[in-house]
Amino acid sequence: MRPRSVLTRPLTCFSLAALCCIPLGAAYTSAAEAADAVTPRVQDTWDLSGVYPTIEAWQAAVVQVNADADKLAACQGHLREQLRPCLDQRFAVQELANRVNTYASNLSNHDTRDAEWQGRAQVAELAYTHFDSVSSFFAPEILAIGGPGVEAAIAADPGLKTYAYYLRSIVQDAPHTLDAAGEQLLASSGTIRGEPDHIHGLLINAELPWPDITLSDGTAVHLDPSAYTLYRQSPKREDRALVFDAFFGALKKYQGVLGATLGAAVQSDWFVAQARHYDTSVAASVDGDHVPAAVYATLVSSTNKNLPTLHRYLRLRAKMLGITDLAYSDLYPPLVANNRTWTVDEATALTLEATRPLGAAYTSQMEAGFKGRWMDVYPGLGKRGGAYMDGAAYAVHPFLLLNYNGDYESVSTLAHEWGHAMHSVLSAKAQPYATADYATFIAEIASTCNEALLMQAMLRNAKDDDERLFFLGSQLEGLRTTYFRQAQFAEFEMAIHDQVEHGTPLTGESLSATYLDILKRYYGDKEGVTHISERDAMEWAYIPHFYYNFYVYQYATSIAASSQFSADILGKKPGVLDKYITLLSSGGSDDPYKLLTTAGVDLATPAPYDAVAAQMNRVMDQMEALMAKKAGAKPGKKGK
Numbered sequence: 001m002r003p004r005s006v007l008t009r010p011l012t013c014f015s016l017a018a019l020c021c022i023p024l025g026a027a028y029t030s031a032a033e034a035a036d037a038v039t040p041r042v043q044d045t046w047d048l049s050g051v052y053p054t055i056e057a058w059q060a061a062v063v064q065v066n067a068d069a070d071k072l073a074a075c076q077g078h079l080r081e082q083l084r085p086c087l088d089q090r091f092a093v094q095e096l097a098n099r100v101n102t103y104a105s106n107l108s109n110h111d112t113r114d115a116e117w118q119g120r121a122q123v124a125e126l127a128y129t130h131f132d133s134v135s136s137f138f139a140p141e142i143l144a145i146g147g148p149g150v151e152a153a154i155a156a157d158p159g160l161k162t163y164a165y166y167l168r169s170i171v172q173d174a175p176h177t178l179d180a181a182g183e184q185l186l187a188s189s190g191t192i193r194g195e196p197d198h199i200h201g202l203l204i205n206a207e208l209p210w211p212d213i214t215l216s217d218g219t220a221v222h223l224d225p226s227a228y229t230l231y232r233q234s235p236k237r238e239d240r241a242l243v244f245d246a247f248f249g250a251l252k253k254y255q256g257v258l259g260a261t262l263g264a265a266v267q268s269d270w271f272v273a274q275a276r277h278y279d280t281s282v283a284a285s286v287d288g289d290h291v292p293a294a295v296y297a298t299l300v301s302s303t304n305k306n307l308p309t310l311h312r313y314l315r316l317r318a319k320m321l322g323i324t325d326l327a328y329s330d331l332y333p334p335l336v337a338n339n340r341t342w343t344v345d346e347a348t349a350l351t352l353e354a355t356r357p358l359g360a361a362y363t364s365q366m367e368a369g370f371k372g373r374w375m376d377v378y379p380g381l382g383k384r385g386g387a388y389m390d391g392a393a394y395a396v397h398p399f400l401l402l403n404y405n406g407d408y409e410s411v412s413t414l415a416h417e418w419g420h421a422m423h424s425v426l427s428a429k430a431q432p433y434a435t436a437d438y439a440t441f442i443a444e445i446a447s448t449c450n451e452a453l454l455m456q457a458m459l460r461n462a463k464d465d466d467e468r469l470f471f472l473g474s475q476l477e478g479l480r481t482t483y484f485r486q487a488q489f490a491e492f493e494m495a496i497h498d499q500v501e502h503g504t505p506l507t508g509e510s511l512s513a514t515y516l517d518i519l520k521r522y523y524g525d526k527e528g529v530t531h532i533s534e535r536d537a538m539e540w541a542y543i544p545h546f547y548y549n550f551y552v553y554q555y556a557t558s559i560a561a562s563s564q565f566s567a568d569i570l571g572k573k574p575g576v577l578d579k580y581i582t583l584l585s586s587g588g589s590d591d592p593y594k595l596l597t598t599a600g601v602d603l604a605t606p607a608p609y610d611a612v613a614a615q616m617n618r619v620m621d622q623m624e625a626l627m628a629k630k631a632g633a634k635p636g637k638k639g640k
């Protein structure tokens, strides 16, 4: 049985990783960064004493998880007669295992140098793994009971209603579930199937010899992936071109091995899809959350239809940068500079103001969270980098880790992570534990909806038109990278899987050719919008997400859904707010696609994708009006 959302691992970190919000990766706060940090106010640190008052209490809970997990063995072979008591027991152990993990993982992330806490985090993880392995008989035994048997049991025992979705999901997956021996064999191939990602990581993060370059001001740069991400934003055009030439040039030298590595990952996806009796790899992947294949297809076709909106943005970018021949290396410098900073109190006040359209109950619960020491705000020595929300302590409340530095990105990340937190709060309030955990497919809706609402508050509070242009420009670039770029990645993933499924082997050269083709179409090379060169074709080679088996499309679909929600909520469309809050309160009580269609957003239709394009066009209308106003104001001033 494939893992479903309800079985997800303890630390529920939702983040758009390096693609959108602050990366979650291994980038720990440097000593230099933290050196300036002052001792934070108590209210800006989190308080985990509500999870466990002492380390001793946590240690006792770990012992209990292991002991209670062992007791599950008594259920083996007896689920048919003991279904409800055994499920009660199973979910109680899982809840406790998650709670134990929340405590240890958050405190170890607070100072990753502390070996004692790293050890405790591992102990907690082992307890979860132990629970996972001793409870693995549940799915095959439920399958053996069969659909009619499961329905009869649910009808006979009202206490099973809580577990109805869990039980029905297992039954629904029956055609794609193997017998015990087959499942065992597939599970044991997991380590080998993970190797392409591992090899790619080793090459990119450790062994590939990244070039050393000298920027126009004499700065010497060792151009590894993090330096690439930083210096591609350079305001100087020749530096950006140098960075792209050198970075993609270094990848090109390893085109063959990087191609073989990605080819192996795609073969592995196809191997699993065939073993599970699916026609395509994409069908196998999206069916994990019971998302219809039409969602993926509609995302790709609707995005292609809306490419003129992306092209409009790229033309506007060229104009604002004062360039007539936009290149792929010109996409990352900000359109308008802004050095303004906000205190965390200002950021929370702005987030409260921004989310007022979500209703008084939403904002008052969030305000209680702000006052309740749920988040650890500032960077510190040894603290894990990036930002995340951990909603795994079901009976307590979510915890949030930030590395707040006061810039607009930080304010926006705060609003984003609190969107996740409120999703968890509303879900935990309305759902029993067994159906509280929501699927990845809908996880980025509440967060990106908050970001869209925050934008309105920022525009209202902006000091002047330049600042308004800065906010609008950030929003545009955010929509390019979280929507268009992810849809483009999704299309590439589908194309290369399709090639393998039709017997065409993947090579570095063929991957570059496929990537170049799609990149040229998205960025309007033929239309003269952006010049895409052979050099840019190597971009595929460093993106880790192509090893995640059709993961990135969910960024694009989530932002499409939240675009539709935020536009309708701000437009006060009747009934939408209630449906949105109901969606967040529904947690994982049904298939995420069904929950979303009930809330009025059908990701298998073009409407949500058109909503993203409409949102971008509205932003550009506003920007062009502001620019026209500025251009008109200048001669007037001169005349005075």
Ligand SMILES: [Zn+2]
Residues within 6 Å of the ligand: 014, 015, 016, 021, 416, 420, 444, 447
């Ligand atoms: Zn997120």
